[in-house]
Amino acid sequence: MYGVKPLGHFRRNSDSNLDDMQDGWASPKPKPLDLSQSVGFIPASSTLQSPSMSPSSSVSTAIRAAARTHQYRMNAAQEHRSYHDTCQRLLTHISAVTHLCNELYQGNKDRAIYYPPFPKAHHPHPVTRIQQASQLVTSTSDFETASQPDLTSSLSTMSSASSVLSSHEQLYRRMSVQSEATSPLMQLGPLFKKEFNVLHLDLKIGHASTSVHTLEQKSIASLLDEKLLQCQRHLLNLHNRVADTSSKVLITGDLNAGKSTFVNALLKREMLPADQQPCTNMFCEVLDATVNDGFEQIHAIPQVDQYDRLNPDTYHLIDMRHLHKLVMDDSDQYQMVKVYTNDARATEESLLHNGVVDIALIDSPGLNTDSVKTTAVFARQEEIDVVVFVVSAENHFTLSGKEFLLNAANEKTHIFIVVNRFDSIRDKDRCKRMILEQIRQLSPATYDDADDLVHFVSSGSVDLTPGSRKLDAPEFARLEERLRAFVLGNRAKSKLLPAKNYLVKLLLDIGVLAEANMADASAKHEDAAAMLEHDMPAYEQLMRVRDRLLTQVERMAESTVSSIRRQTIQQLREAVEQVQDAVQNMDYPGLLFVWQYAQDMCDSMSNLLVQEIRRLEGQAKNETEQSLVRIHEAAEAQLDVFPRVAQVDRMFLPVRDVGLVVQVEATDFFDIALDERLSGAALSVSAMAMLGSRMMGIRTTLESLMDITSVIGSQNMRRLALPLVGLASAGFLLYVVNDMPHAVKRKLVRKFKQAALESSYIDQQGRRIARASRKVLRVEGWETQTQLQRAIEIKESRRNELQLVLQSSQEAYAYYTTVYDKANALLSKVDIVQIDQCIKLDSASTA
Numbered sequence: 001m002y003g004v005k006p007l008g009h010f011r012r013n014s015d016s017n018l019d020d021m022q023d024g025w026a027s028p029k030p031k032p033l034d035l036s037q038s039v040g041f042i043p044a045s046s047t048l049q050s051p052s053m054s055p056s057s058s059v060s061t062a063i064r065a066a067a068r069t070h071q072y073r074m075n076a077a078q079e080h081r082s083y084h085d086t087c088q089r090l091l092t093h094i095s096a097v098t099h100l101c102n103e104l105y106q107g108n109k110d111r112a113i114y115y116p117p118f119p120k121a122h123h124p125h126p127v128t129r130i131q132q133a134s135q136l137v138t139s140t141s142d143f144e145t146a147s148q149p150d151l152t153s154s155l156s157t158m159s160s161a162s163s164v165l166s167s168h169e170q171l172y173r174r175m176s177v178q179s180e181a182t183s184p185l186m187q188l189g190p191l192f193k194k195e196f197n198v199l200h201l202d203l204k205i206g207h208a209s210t211s212v213h214t215l216e217q218k219s220i221a222s223l224l225d226e227k228l229l230q231c232q233r234h235l236l237n238l239h240n241r242v243a244d245t246s247s248k249v250l251i252t253g254d255l256n257a258g259k260s261t262f263v264n265a266l267l268k269r270e271m272l273p274a275d276q277q278p279c280t281n282m283f284c285e286v287l288d289a290t291v292n293d294g295f296e297q298i299h300a301i302p303q304v305d306q307y308d309r310l311n312p313d314t315y316h317l318i319d320m321r322h323l324h325k326l327v328m329d330d331s332d333q334y335q336m337v338k339v340y341t342n343d344a345r346a347t348e349e350s351l352l353h354n355g356v357v358d359i360a361l362i363d364s365p366g367l368n369t370d371s372v373k374t375t376a377v378f379a380r381q382e383e384i385d386v387v388v389f390v391v392s393a394e395n396h397f398t399l400s401g402k403e404f405l406l407n408a409a410n411e412k413t414h415i416f417i418v419v420n421r422f423d424s425i426r427d428k429d430r431c432k433r434m435i436l437e438q439i440r441q442l443s444p445a446t447y448d449d450a451d452d453l454v455h456f457v458s459s460g461s462v463d464l465t466p467g468s469r470k471l472d473a474p475e476f477a478r479l480e481e482r483l484r485a486f487v488l489g490n491r492a493k494s495k496l497l498p499a500k501n502y503l504v505k506l507l508l509d510i511g512v513l514a515e516a517n518m519a520d521a522s523a524k525h526e527d528a529a530a531m532l533e534h535d536m537p538a539y540e541q542l543m544r545v546r547d548r549l550l551t552q553v554e555r556m557a558e559s560t561v562s563s564i565r566r567q568t569i570q571q572l573r574e575a576v577e578q579v580q581d582a583v584q585n586m587d588y589p590g591l592l593f594v595w596q597y598a599q600d601m602c603d604s605m606s607n608l609l610v611q612e613i614r615r616l617e618g619q620a621k622n623e624t625e626q627s628l629v630r631i632h633e634a635a636e637a638q639l640d641v642f643p644r645v646a647q648v649d650r651m652f653l654p655v656r657d658v659g660l661v662v663q664v665e666a667t668d669f670f671d672i673a674l675d676e677r678l679s680g681a682a683l684s685v686s687a688m689a690m691l692g693s694r695m696m697g698i699r700t701t702l703e704s705l706m707d708i709t710s711v712i713g714s715q716n717m718r719r720l721a722l723p724l725v726g727l728a729s730a731g732f733l734l735y736v737v738n739d740m741p742h743a744v745k746r747k748l749v750r751k752f753k754q755a756a757l758e759s760s761y762i763d764q765q766g767r768r769i770a771r772a773s774r775k776v777l778r779v780e781g782w783e784t785q786t787q788l789q790r791a792i793e794i795k796e797s798r799r800n801e802l803q804l805v806l807q808s809s810q811e812a813y814a815y816y817t818t819v820y821d822k823a824n825a826l827l828s829k830v831d832i833v834q835i836d837q838c839i840k841l842d843s844a845s846t847a
């Protein structure tokens with residue numbers, strides 16, 4: 001049932017008028033108006049002029065009228081104060097909520113807001129009390145349900161949300177123990193309410209809508225950004241609507257139904273063009289001139305959204321004489337025209353200037369004019385406080401009229417219906433029945449209040465002569481009275497209640513969003529703290545082990561290197577000692593090739609040594625490989641598994657010539673001790689001695705010589721001496737030549753050993769092989785160091801990240817707690833804004 005019934009006095013009066021009307025249905029002849037019972041809109045002067053009254057009764061009537069006027073003004077002033085106060089409060093709250101929205105919008109840029117996932121299917125988990133409260137508000141979103149949402153419970157819900165949160169935290173802890181694989185927040189999601197009221201994010205792909213949670217966090221944040229901007233824009237609209245002190249009454253209906261005639265009848269002035277031909281081609285808003293500083297003006301507006309009364313560039317000033325032509329103009333030059341007009345009638349008589357609220361009457365083109373204009377009529381629905389639908393009694397509801405009423409019911413369930421041109425109807429009862437039946441089907445709510453909302457009148461019969469004191473027909477006077485009550489009653493409902501409901505829904509959503517983000521921050525904090533605690537021992541162990549491991553690797557490498565060097569030198573020395581084996585079995589090629597023979601012996605010994613060196617290189621490779629394995633295992637024992645980079649394959653590459661070069665010299669062919677201090681004679685003697693001893697034995701030789709000397713005599717001896725010396729020399733030569741293969745072997749072996757042992761050759765080889773090993777081991781050492789450093793860096797950066805998470809989640813928790821508290825505090829304030837009170841006062845002031 002419509003919730004703004006006029007109060008007792010008004011009710012009685014309306015009942016009497018209903019009786020009048022019902023009587024009227026039985027008998028078309030209207031009853032004379034009972035002025036003693038009439039209130040409100042009936043001009044006092046008219047009452048005084050009634051010819052049937054005695055002087056005393058006329059005085060008391062005058063007193064009563066004056067008292068009524070006084071009461072009217074008192075009520076109007078009180079209502080105005082109350083309405084103004086409510087508006088101011090709501091405006092303050094709208095600004096605060098806009099600020100909060102903007103704060104969230106900015107916050108979303110710095111730190112993406114977590115948008116909780118709501119499951120599509122019903123879940124067995126209990127819902128929060130916030131959800132219950134918001135569902136309550138959702139169900140009361142239509143202001144026609146009259147009763148205010150029970151916010152007391154939702155407020156207590158909000159204030160108890162901290163305890164809800166703490167229970168969430170406990171649950172989170174339990175869940176995180178049970179399942180580490182899935183995010184605890186995903187499991188927490190179902191605990192929050194199923195859907196948002198206002199902050200619901202819808203992702204439409206083609207005709208299908210998909211869950212936003214299939215998107216990345218960044219994309220969800222940008223969707224939320226857009227939603228928050230939308231909210232701010234809507235809040236601005238609500239602000240403008242609440243701040244707008246006027247009430248807009250849209251007069252609409254079929255072509256030629258008499259809309260303009262009806263507006264003129266309300267204004268008691270021939271203002272708008274009325275014609276049998278379709279004549280209204282644009283929206284025409286009639287306002288009281290007081291809102292235009294008292295000037296009667298006509299503003300033709302090309303762009304409605306840019307119109308500013310104080311900026312003449314946004315409209316064209318039109319002379320009053322040209323209004324008819326302008327309104328009938330079929331061009332698209334102007335979107336609408338605003339007519340500021342003075343109403344000379346008393347406050348309580350005027351509809352536009354009634355002392356309570358500025359009313360703007362908007363005459364519109366006929367609904368069935370063309371589709372563009374019809375669409376425009378629907379588009380104006382949102383900013384309209386009251387819709388007056390004018391239907392011709394002759395035509396009843398046309399197709400476009402029915403369509404309009406059905407659609408309008410979504411926005412405004414109650415429509416004020418004026419059945420005009422009733423004077424042209426002969427069977428008035430039948431007409432009323434038929435039209436009321438149509439209304440019952442099209443707008444049941446309006447039908448239920450047909451007494452107040454459906455009026456059968458003849459606007460064309462209203463006297464518009466300037467200064468005329470003629471009374472309106474009672475039906476029309478009653479219509480004016482009810483229209484006024486309806487406009488004032490609807491003012492609070494159409495302006496303030498939607499604003500309040502929207503604020504409540506938005507604040508509940510912000511509360512839920514803040515709650516979800518508090519839980520999210522809390523979960524992240526706990527996660528980070530747990531991970532930090534888990535990682536810390538490993539990090540500390542790594543720091544402790546770092547120097548030890550590097551020293552250990554260094555030692556292992558050095559020990560291998562020095563072992564290889566030591567073994568190489570020792571084994572190479574042993575090989576040098578055995579170098580004669582290389583020449584043992586060499587065949588002597590004869591005197592002619594003795595030089596080559598010596599050369600080959602050197603090469604042979606050198607090759608033997610080279611072979612030994614190659615063997616030692618192989619051995620060094622093996623030892624290095626073993627050492628690499630040990631080093632890598634030691635590193636992996638402290639670090640994670642990592643690939644070994646050092647390889648021994650490339651050791652001793654390229655192959656270097658490591659042979660020992662010994663030069664063959666002439667002296668190498670004679671194994672005669674040549675001492676610089678000894679004379680050549682000594683050499684000859686010894687050579688001879690060796691030659692003689694070799695050929696026949698020294699003693700035998702000397703004895704033979706003595707025997708020969710004693711027989712031949714000294715003279716003969718002198719003669720024999722030369723041949724003897726020659727013979728001896730030849731013998732010596734023969735010996736040397738004969739001994740040469742052995743001598744050269746002995747000499748060269750000795751010389752080779754001497755060259756190898758007394759030079760730095762062996763040391764050099766030892767150092768070279770050790771150096772190659774160190775090179776490889778050092779690579780592995782460096783890799784170990786790198787791996788160690790990397791592991792430390794990873795741990796440190798993870799630690800830093802976790803510490804950042806700790807800090808940011810702590811900040812987020814504090815931030816959303818503030819948002820939550822603000823939303824909570826604002827919700828309390830919005831809740832105590834009493835709009836019902838305003839509605840009652842509106843009704844009272846009209847009564």
Ligand SMILES: Nc1nc2c(ncn2[C@@H]2O[C@H](COP(=O)(O)OP(=O)(O)OP(=O)(O)O)[C@@H](O)[C@H]2O)c(=O)[nH]1
Binds near residue numbers: 262277
């Ligand atoms: N008999 C009678 N004629 C009326 C009444 N009201 C309006 N008319 C006539 O109906 C015709 C149309 O009136 P308008 O006021 O121009 O109708 P409208 O709905 O504004 O027309 P458009 O704006 O062109 O859609 C005019 O000739 C009026 O004189 C009425 O109550 N009784």
